[in-house]
Amino acid sequence: MIFMRIWNYLTGYLVIRVDGLSLEKFINLAVTNGIYLWGINRQSYTSLTACIGISGFRKLHSINRKLHCRIRILEKRGFPFTAYRYRHRKLLIAGMLIFLAILYGFSAFIWSVEVEGNEQVSKETLINELLELGVRPGAFKGRINTLQIENRLVIDIPQLSWANLEIRGSRAILRVAEGVKPPPIINKDIPANIVATKDGIIDKMIVLDGLAKVKVGDTVKKGQLLISGIIEHPETIGLRYVRAMGQVIARTWYEGRDSLRFDDTYRKRTGNTAEIKYFGLGDFRFPYKKDEVPFVEYDMEVTTKGLIRTEVYHEVELIPWKDDINSAKAILARSAEAKAKADMPPGAKIVDKKLKYDIIEGESITAVLYIEVLEDIGMQQDIDVQ
Amino acid sequence: MRRKRLDSVKSKVSDMFDLPKDITLNLPRISMTGNNQMLIENHKGVIEYTPERIRINSTIGVIRLQGTEMNLRNIAADDIMVTGGIKSIEFI
Numbered sequence: 001m002i003f004m005r006i007w008n009y010l011t012g013y014l015v016i017r018v019d020g021l022s023l024e025k026f027i028n029l030a031v032t033n034g035i036y037l038w039g040i041n042r043q044s045y046t047s048l049t050a051c052i053g054i055s056g057f058r059k060l061h062s063i064n065r066k067l068h069c070r071i072r073i074l075e076k077r078g079f080p081f082t083a084y085r086y087r088h089r090k091l092l093i094a095g096m097l098i099f100l101a102i103l104y105g106f107s108a109f110i111w112s113v114e115v116e117g118n119e120q121v122s123k124e125t126l127i128n129e130l131l132e133l134g135v136r137p138g139a140f141k142g143r144i145n146t147l148q149i150e151n152r153l154v155i156d157i158p159q160l161s162w163a164n165l166e167i168r169g170s171r172a173i174l175r176v177a178e179g180v181k182p183p184p185i186i187n188k189d190i191p192a193n194i195v196a197t198k199d200g201i202i203d204k205m206i207v208l209d210g211l212a213k214v215k216v217g218d219t220v221k222k223g224q225l226l227i228s229g230i231i232e233h234p235e236t237i238g239l240r241y242v243r244a245m246g247q248v249i250a251r252t253w254y255e256g257r258d259s260l261r262f263d264d265t266y267r268k269r270t271g272n273t274a275e276i277k278y279f280g281l282g283d284f285r286f287p288y289k290k291d292e293v294p295f296v297e298y299d300m301e302v303t304t305k306g307l308i309r310t311e312v313y314h315e316v317e318l319i320p321w322k323d324d325i326n327s328a329k330a331i332l333a334r335s336a337e338a339k340a341k342a343d344m345p346p347g348a349k350i351v352d353k354k355l356k357y358d359i360i361e362g363e364s365i366t367a368v369l370y371i372e373v374l375e376d377i378g379m380q381q382d383i384d385v386q
Numbered sequence: 387m388r389r390k391r392l393d394s395v396k397s398k399v400s401d402m403f404d405l406p407k408d409i410t411l412n413l414p415r416i417s418m419t420g421n422n423q424m425l426i427e428n429h430k431g432v433i434e435y436t437p438e439r440i441r442i443n444s445t446i447g448v449i450r451l452q453g454t455e456m457n458l459r460n461i462a463a464d465d466i467m468v469t470g471g472i473k474s475i476e477f478i
Contacts, residue, residue, distance in 0.1 A: 028431040031461055038460035042437050 012054050012078030015039075019047045020069030029063045030056075049074065110139045111170040111306060118176050121159050126174060129156060135165070135172050138281065144172075191241035191385060194227040194378040196220045200250035203374055210244030220250065220377070229383050241385060248378040251351065256340030258332050259366035262322035266331075267299060272315040279307055325365070329357060332367035340371050348375040414444040421472050424451070427465045432458075440468060450476040 018026055023042070030037055035056040042048045052060070064071060086092055113135060115126045130136065133149045146165040153163040153176070161179025165172060194210065202218050210227040214220055227244040274291035295315040303310050321328045333355055352372040359365050393411060400410040408415040408428060415427040426442055426449065433441040433448060435458065440451040456470030 024432045024435055027435065027458075027461060031431070031463055034463060036460070036462050037458075040435075040458035040461065042435060042457065045436070048435075 008051075008053070009078050012076070012080035013051050014054065014057050014073050015049060015051055015075040015077065016057070017043075017047060017049050017072045017074050018069050019072075020067060021046060022067060023048050023069070026063075026067055026069055029067070030060065033059060033063055035059055035063075054080070107170055108141050109170065110135065110141060110144075110167070110172045111137055113137060113172045114174065116173065116175045118178065120178055121157060121176070125157065126153075126176065129153060130165075130172070130174060135174075141167055186243070188243050190243060191229040191383045192243045192380045193225055193229045193383055194244045194246060194248065195381050196222055196224045196226055196248070196250075196377050197379045198222055198250070198252050198375075198377045200252040200377055202226075202248060202250045204247075204249040206247045208245040209242050210246065212246075214248075226378055241383065244380070246378065247376050249374055250377045252348075252373055252375055252377065254340045254343055254371045254373065255368065256336040256338070256342075256371075257366060257368045258335040258339060259364050260321050260328050260332060261364045262362060263320055265318040265320050266324075266327070267297070267316040268319050268324070268327075269299070270315045270317055274313045276311045276313075278309040278311070280309075281307060285309060321365070322362075328365055329367065332357070332365065333369070336367045336369040337371075340369050344371075344373060345375055348373040412445050414446065414449070416449070416475075418472070421453075422469060423459075424468045424472055424475075425465060426468070429464065429466050432461070432466070437470070442466060446477065448478050450474075450478055452476075 020026060023046075027037065027040070035052065037050045037052055037056070039051040040048060041050070060071060113127060113130060115123050118126060130149070130153075133152055135144055135149060144165075144167065146167065149165050150163045153165075153174075154160050158181075159178050160176050162177040164175045166175070167173075199222050200220060202214055202216050202220060205212060205214075205216060205226075207227055210229050211231050213225050213228050220226065226248050227246050229242050229244040231240040231242060233240065272295065274293045274295070275289065276287055276291065276293075277289040278285035278287050280286055291313075293313045295313060297316045297318060298313045299316055301312045301314065303312075336355070350371055350373050354370040354372075355367065357365055357367050396410050397407065399405075400407050407413055412428065414429055416424065417427075418424045426444070428444070429449075430443040430445065433443050435441075437455050437457065438452065440453075440456055440458075442449045442451075451468060451472055452474045453470055453472040456468055456472065459467040459469045461467075
């Protein structure tokens, strides 16, 4: 039904008033001649109003010759009549054409670049890589050879195993899949020992090949032999060389520390903000919403989304750390943890955490964080048989 | 007489093959929504149209509608849609 109404609007229709004696005959004749009527409303015994399409109205006269009804147009509705009314307004028409031209012209460029599916590779890396290959906001769509760029990406970024660049309208969407590299091939012919990479206390040992030289509960030093690749058999005198394999899980400790001076200040947001919004691209931006920025000290945050760039000004107070020890502690705890974790291998399992604060009165505060983890400390080291 | 016999054969055949009777017997198809909208397909023209009474010709005779403020929402070569307060339908 809505489709019919849109169609009628686009083709244009008339509201007519028919006066006559045999109105039923009029309707029947119109219908049998293939004229579509709608919205028929009987006004009185001798008159009715109805809606009729433009082409139907043209045919109406030949029917009416027999009936002698009076037909008057009450209203003209629809796009053709509206367009006819505006035919002298050249600038309006020119404006519409310019609008369409601009719309078409702008749709030939890329306005945003999106990345999906990345886990290890950062979004920035991919976007920078795309930038070098010519895919950036403002780039001309016709210049972009997606197939070539996909191939380049997979070659240039070794972590990617698949890339798909889709240009959908004015958006460039990059979908990637990261592959897992096959593990290095172990040459089992070269004998090797397993030695400790770190100090620690052994928690669990799984020896797959070789001779264990330490046992669970032992404290080991970095570089100490854990699983030997040289097996001495007590009954025969001969030595046997193997490539030692196994897991040695040990408790190890990591430390992270950070300190702040009490006299130093930090920027605490008061909650007052002001906003300036710009519209445009590159150097051509003009503000359309501009708050006053009455703050003495402020932090500025800039976000750009499409053509709109927003600058948010947050008012800040400079507060010395000694006045707000709780925030100082929270910040130190976080940075100490980040520092401790920076050294940790990815597979490590955290067992325990100990955090303490050293406060030197009137001078500084230091956070020290100890993290106890379980990790594999074994590392293969080839044995030189000679 | 012959016509009647033909119709009864047609009716039986369409029953047998489960065919829609409005097509095989050329019957009008009338569907109503509540008491304010009525669609008559396969009609044979409008005999009378006033807001209180509408008479529509069909193959099975005249369909008479009585009601208030009825109007013909749309009318095409083989279907009529009536809207308004329909009170009664008679086949005469």
